[in-house]
Amino acid sequence: MASTVQAASSRSFEPGGRRGGTGKRVSFAAAGASIEELSHLRDLIEAGRLRPVTDRRFALERIADAHRYAESGQKQGNIVVVVT
Numbered sequence: 091m092a093s094t095v096q097a098a099s100s101r102s103f104e105p106g107g108r109r110g111g112t113g114k115r116v117s118f119a120a121a122g123a124s125i126e127e128l129s130h131l132r133d134l135i136e137a138g139r140l141r142p143v144t145d146r147r148f149a150l151e152r153i154a155d156a157h158r159y160a161e162s163g164q165k166q167g168n169i170v171v172v173v174t
Contacts, residue, residue, distance in 0.1 A: 143167030149174070 134140035145167035148156040156169050 144170055146170070147172055 131140065135142075143166070145165050146156075146159060147170040148159075150171055150173045153171060156171055159165060160169055
């Protein structure tokens with residue numbers, strides 16, 4: 091099934107997957123290409139146990155701004171690039 095990885099960066103997270111100062115538990119789910127793993131992720135999302143977090147949206151024309159923001163250290167969630 092999908093593996094869960096706690097704390098992506100030792101600088102950003104305290105032991106136990108808590109982001110410094112927020113008191114919120116943080117975990118990351120990753121799935122391979124198998125049907126079973128993708129079904130497990132779908133089940134977690136439908137059950138409300140896995141929720142994607144979108145930080146900001148950028149138009150494709152502003153892709154350089156999206157990269158700068160991602161590298162700034164301020165990013166709290168996913169960055170979405172909108173292609174129209």
